[in-house]
Amino acid sequence: MECIDEGLLQFCANKLKLLHLHESVISLNSVAMPSETVPSDNDLAKLLRLEEKEFTRLQMLLENYKQLNTQTSVHFAEDKDGKLPVKTFLEYLDYEKDVIHVKKLEEKEYVALGSFFFWKCLHGESSTEEMCETLMSAGFSPQLLLSLVLSVWLAKEKDMLHRTQSVCCLHAALSLLSKMTVAIDESWDSQSVSPWWQQMRTACIQSENNGAAFLSAHVGHSVTAQITDSIAEKKFSHITIGADTDPWEALSLDTEYWKLLLKQLEDCLILQTLLLSKVSKKASQVSSLQTEPLGRLSVKKLLEGGKGGIADSVAKWVFKQDLSLALLRLAQKREESESEEEMQQTESHFLAESVEDQPGFETVLELLRLAYQQFPCSLEMDVLHAHCCWEYVVQWNKDPEEARFLIRSIEHLRCITSAHVQHGIALMMWNTFIVKRLSAATYLMDKVGKAPKDRLCRRDVGMSDTAMTSFLGSCSDLLQTLMEADIRSDEMQLPVLDTEDAWVSVEGQTSLVELALEQKHIHYPLVEHQSVLCMLLYTIMKFSLKSVKPLSLFDSKGKNAFFKDLTSIQLLPSGDVDPALLSVRHQFLTKLVSALVQAQASSQKTKDNPEETLNVSVKDRDWPALVLDLAQHLQVNEDVIQRHYVCELYNYGLDQLGEEAILQVHDKEVLASQLLVLTGQRLAYALLHTQTKEGMELLARLPPTLCTWLKAMDPQDLKNVDVPITTTAKLVDKVIEHLPENHGQYSVALNLIEAVEAMS
Structure with missing residues (x-):
């Protein structure tokens, strides 16, 4: 007889044992169990x-999670109802020296x-005890079975x-596996943690299926406590003096680890449920x-995500x-509110102020409140x-066309x-996302000498002209x-950054708030100087001003200080301004005021005639005050600008x-004399340019000096000639009120009263 290859023989014997095991498992699974x-x-x-x-709390948390966790479970053809073809079964397992090993498998294969x-x-449809005994006697280690x-x-x-039966089944399986002699090593050092339970906790820590992990940890904790109790009984009924091993204490230490893990898993479940919710x-x-989906959470991810990881995940959601910010605040109010009545008032106020109709x-709101409660430090409002x-701001940077993202960020x-x-966050935003684009926008606008066209904005700044306008406004706000933060910080203590007890072992990158607190203080005058430029740029874009080079409004010191590190000391303009520069600034501000009033007038027209579209909205800010603020910073006489503003409004x-x-x-005297001319222009238009019979007759009755004066007026400068005469009469009263009697034009003003009365 030829010599038979021993290796081949062994290989066949091993495969045969695995085949028998496959048959045994199928046989066990086919035995119908009485339904529990x-x-x-x-x-x-x-x-x-x-x-x-x-x-009750456990049920509530799992119910919340189940309702929102709509992702489909992973199902594979080969594991339908726990079936596995024999060929696949043999491919997955190795049998060596009476021990079965699982080959390195993909997760889905391992689950199959x-x-x-x-x-x-x-599912309670097959005997857990018989299955465990069959697998153990075939050569599976308890650790491998626990893992499976x-x-x-x-x-x-x-x-x-x-x-719900599955919880009992898992409990039974864990109890069985734990009681198997090899599972919990009796000689384990009492001061250490049992590797058996640590294996289970590690699986829960790594799992992104938060509900299942939380429930299985409860089962694990319960089984641990059960074993602890039985060991305690043995320990006290057979006290051995001087015994080195002390598994009871080791298990007690495990119980503490379970408690910590249960808290972490509960936190993670609450957080994950929140992140699954939608409005x-x-x-x-x-x-x-x-629309990009959020990644799922696990305790492991949160422990490795650094101190800001929890807030970061909520911010992404x-x-x-x-x-809306109102909704975030409302959940906080609900968390703090004592009385139900107070809560209802707050909610009705929110619903009134929230323009968003947000089903869900x-x-x-309720899930947010739960999260705030669970994470008083990590989700502290600041x-x-x-x-x-x-x-x-990170998302805005990916798509600067979404100007609303930057607005919401601020x-x-x-x-x-x-x-x-x-202060720290604002400075980090400026350095990381803003200053480079702002610099590009400035040099582009200075080069073209006006509000640049869309194509140029896209080429140089990476956004459309409308997005750039909004961006410049946001820069100014930032x-x-x-x-403001720099001023307030002088009277304020540094905040204390706490962490919840369950998460003190968090590791990872420095948190955003810690980074913010590490930022150096700004040099206030430099920021103010930069802020003036931002506002200038914004006004040029918003009101489409032409023939304006923004940098020409500053001297060489002023220009050199722009876009420098805001915490550095720079040489800034000081003292008297060159008259030529003042003149350029004055021209710019009067041009701006005229554009502002034109926008105000068109918004008035739109209000009266809703079909007309509005080119520039001026409701976003207190523009008249901002213009005066600019005048002050540019050292231009504010009263001159305010008078020009008043004249333009009447114009x-x-x-x-x-x-x-x-x-x-x-x-007001100078203003009155300016308004007198404007009144004259209005009357000149009404009497001389409309050429009506009544107008001619009235003109003949007026004093000759007034007629001569009116004829010298040029109504072409008027932007609105259709002002009712009764309205102009009020203007004449204003002029008389503010013009002193010894003024050279006072008599003309008095004559105007008669003229206006006659016309009305």
């Missing part, structure tokens, strides 16, 4: 060793193998959470950046949902606003109450916030606004 009664809440609470209140063994067991059971439980989350948005407003908002601010920035944090027939603006003028 569904356990009551009370039974489950006892099984998990939870008080009624704790169990686990399902083949334990799917029916976890958990892989099925965690991967098939939806099925497991749906069936419906108008499709037209959704950017493609907001806030961005995806584009949640009640769910989100921390959350800081992360939201950063998330929005809104979050302004909500930060700690001046130190606000610097304003930075300056455009905005008499009511003009009357209000007069109150801020100091030299």
Whole structure:
């Protein structure tokens, strides 16, 4: 007889054993088990060793999660109902020296193998005890079986959470495996942690199926406590003096680790549930950046995500949902509110002020409140606003056309109450995302000497002309916030950054808020100087001003100081300004005032005639005050600019606004003489240019000096000639009121009263 290859023989024998095992598993799974009664809440609470209140909370958290966790479970053809073809089974396993090893498998293959063994067991349709004994005697280690059971439980989350019997089945499986002598090493050092339970905790820590992980950890904790109790009984009934091993203490240490993990998993579950919640948005407003799905959380990810990881994940969700700041604040108010009545008032106020109709908002509100409660440090409002601010600016930087992202970023920035944090975040935003683009915009506008066309804006600054206009406004707001924060920080203590007890072991990058607090203080005059330029650029773009080179409004010192590090000391313009430069600045400001009033007039027309479209909205800011502020910074006489503003308002027939603006003028005598000319132009148009019979007759009755004066007036400068005579009569009264009697034109003004009365 020929010599038979020993290796081949062994190989065949091993495969045969695996084939027998495959048959045994199929046979066990085909035995119908009597269907168990569904356990009551009370039974489950006892099984998990939870008080009624704790169990109710567990149910509530899992229910919230189940309702929102709509992602489909992963199903594979080969693991349908725990079936696994024999060929695949043989490919997955190795048999060597009476021990079975699982080959290196993909996660889905590993789950398929686990399902083949334990799917029916976890459904109560097959005997867990017999299955474990069969697998153990075939050569599986308890550790491997534990790993396979958990892989099925965690991967098939939806099925497991749906069936309450599965909790009992998992408990039974864990109890069985734990009691197997090899599983918990009796000689384990008492001061250390049992590797057996550590294996299970590691699986829970790494799992992104938060509901299943949380529930399995409760089961693990319960089984650990059960074993601890039984060991304690043995220990006290057979006390051995001087024994070195002390597994009871080791298990007690495990119990503490379970408690910590349960807290972490609960936190993670609450956070994940929040991140799964949605409010419906108008499709037209959704950017493609907001449709990218959020990654799922695990305790491991949170532990490695650094101190700001929790706030960062919530900020990403806030961005995806584009949640209003009012909603974030409302959840906080609900968290703090004592009385229900107070809460209802706040909510009705929110609904009144929130322009967004957000279905799903009640769910989100409740989940947010839960998250705030769970993370009083990580989701403290300043921390959350800081992360939201950063998330929005990061996303804006990816697509600068989405100007609203930068606007929202600055809104979050302004909500930060700690001046130190606000200062740091604003400075980081400026350095990281803003200054380079602003510099490009400035040099482009200076080169073309006007508001540049769309094509040039896209080429040089990377955004359209409308986006660039908004960007410049946001730059101005950012610097304003930075300056305010700098002033406020002098009277404010540095914030204390705490972490929740369950998350003190977090590792990873420095948190955003810590980075913000490390920023150097700004040099206030330099920021103010930069802020003036921003506002100038914004006005040029907003009002489409022509023949303006923004840098020509500054001397060489002023130009050199732009775009420098805001914390550095720079040589800035001081003292008297060159008259030629003052003249250029004055021209610019008068041009700006005229453009502003033109925009105000067209917005008035749009109000009266809704069909007309508005070119420039002036409701976004207090523009008249801003122009005066610019005049002050540019060292141009503010009263001259205010008088020009009043005259322009009357010029455009905005008499009511003009009357209000007069109150801020100091030299009312000069203003009155300017308005006298304007009144003359209006009357000259009404009497001389309309050429009506009544007008001619009236003209003949007027004093000759007044007629001569009116004929010298040129109404062509008037921007609005259709002002009712009754309105002009009020203007004449204003002129008389502010013109002294000894003024050279006083008699003309008095004659105008008669003329206006006759005309009306």
